Structure formats: structure tokens, C-alpha cells
Amino acid sequence: xxxxxxxxxxxxxxxxxxxxxxxxxxxxxxxxxxxxxxxxxxxxxxxxxxxxxxxxxxxxxxxxxxxxxxxxxxxxxxxxxxxxxxxxxxxxxxxxxxxxxxxxxxxxxxxxxxxxxxxxxxxxxxxxxxxxxxxxxxxxxxxxxxxxxxxxxxxxxxxxxxxxxxxxxxxxxxxxxxxxxxxxxxxxxxxxxxxxxxxxxxxxxxxxxxxxxxxxxxxx
Numbered sequence: 001x002x003x004x005x006x007x008x009x010x011x012x013x014x015x016x017x018x019x020x021x022x023x024x025x026x027x028x029x030x031x032x033x034x035x036x037x038x039x040x041x042x043x044x045x046x047x048x049x050x051x052x053x054x055x056x057x058x059x060x061x062x063x064x065x066x067x068x069x070x071x072x073x074x075x076x077x078x079x080x081x082x083x084x085x086x087x088x089x090x091x092x093x094x095x096x097x098x099x100x101x102x103x104x105x106x107x108x109x110x111x112x113x114x115x116x117x118x119x120x121x122x123x124x125x126x127x128x129x130x131x132x133x134x135x136x137x138x139x140x141x142x143x144x145x146x147x148x149x150x151x152x153x154x155x156x157x158x159x160x161x162x163x164x165x166x167x168x169x170x171x172x173x174x175x176x177x178x179x180x181x182x183x184x185x186x187x188x189x190x191x192x193x194x195x196x197x198x199x200x201x202x203x204x205x206x207x208x209x210x211x212x213x214x215x216x217x218x219x220x
Contacts, residue, residue, distance in 0.1 A: 006037040007048040007074060038075060041082030042113070047120050048074050053127040055154045057134050065175040073157030076166030077116075080153065083216030086113045112149060119146030162203045163214045173201035182207060 052074040061067030088111040157166030180202040205212045
């Protein structure tokens with residue numbers, strides 16, 4: 001068993017939704033000043049820093065709202081790679097591995113875990129570069145499988161349900177005004193009839209009123 005790795009996140013970014021997503025590991029959360037050490041399942045601490053920096057350049061914080069770091073995207077990606085998706089559990093991975101038409105999707109040998117590890121090595125000391133240098137690095141790999149996954153996972157991490165580790169404090173949903181996966185509005189029709197009404201965003205666990213185990217944690 002390898003030594004437990006952590007990533008440092010600002011304590012202010014850890015709301016109830018994030019803590020719910022870490023419910024199985026809450027005892028391992030450690031405060032260091034105004035920061036929290038969040039346990040990692042797949043990445044090493046150094047790898048997580050590289051991915052966090054890359055995701056922030058893909059979805060940066062600006063005047064319009066929060067970025068990937070605020071949304072805890074690196075935690076989302078870490079959870080996905082540690083689970084069945086990262087191991088390619090549900091993809092047919094028996095050779096031969098041949099090039100095919102784009103409609104067939106990815107046909108290669110590498111699992112998402114393999115792709116990330118190779119991509120992180122290619123980025124090198126990414127977290128210590130200037131923003132301009134980081135952008136140049138990402139442009140150089142823009143056509144790679146790694147960047148394709150990294151970009152998709154960054155967007156997923158910002159806008160997915162918080163039970164998966166990202167969208168911390170529902171910052172992604174607040175940004176676009178999404179109210180969450182509400183099952184119906186029947187009880188609200190008469191109450192708000194004829195007026196503009198937008199409920200505050202709520203995650204699946206909040207809406208159902210019970211803990212929800214994400215698919216990456218099933219069987220644990």
C-alpha cells in the first residue's frame with residue numbers, strides 16, 4: 001500500500017457538498033492554517049498540483065465567476081480515475097487495437113489512468129510555469145488524447161453533481177443558473193404563478209434528503 005497522498009485546498013472552498021462527497025474519508029481531512037489537506041485516491045500530491053494548474057488554465061477564474069480550482073475539479077478527476085472508469089472496467093479492451101473512424105470512439109490500448117500518467121509526464125513542471133508558458137504547453141498538446149480527456153473532465157468537474165467531488169459549493173450550477181436535478185415543480189406552480197422564479201441550486205443528496213453513493217464508490 002502506497003503512502004497516503006493529499007492536495008491542499010482553501011478551507012473556504014470546502015462546503016457541505018464537498019464534505020458529503022468525502023464522507024467516507026472525513027476523518028482524514030486535516031486543517032493547515034486556512035487550508036485543508038484533502039486525501040487523494042489516485043494522484044500523487046505532485047501529480048494533483050499539475051492537473052489542478054492545467055484545469056485552471058482550461059477553466060480559469062475571471063470576472064464572470066469561479067474557475068476549476070474553486071470547483072474542486074482535481075478532486076473530481078482523482079475520484080474518476082481511482083474508480084472503474086479509470087481502469088476501463090466498462091470498455092472492451094481486448095486486442096487487436098486498430099485505428100478506426102471517429103464514430104467508433106477511442107479504440108486504443110491505454111486506459112484513462114495510463115493516458116493521464118503519460119500526459120502528466122509530458123507537462124513536466126507545469127504548476128511552476130507562468131500562465132503564458134502554461135497556455136503554450138497546453139496548445140502544444142491540444143490534439144492529444146490526454147488533452148481531450150482533460151478538457152472534458154474539467155467541464156464535467158465544474159458542472160457535475162457535487163457527490164462526485166467537483167462543483168464545490170455548487171459554484172458551477174450557480175454560474176449558469178441551473179437549479180439541480182429536481183424531480184418536479186408541482187408544489188411550486190401555484191405558489192409562484194405569474195412571477196419569475198428560480199430556486200437555489202441543490203444537489204441530488206440535498207433534494208432527496210438522503211446520502212447518495214456515486215457510481216465510482218459503489219462496492220467500496
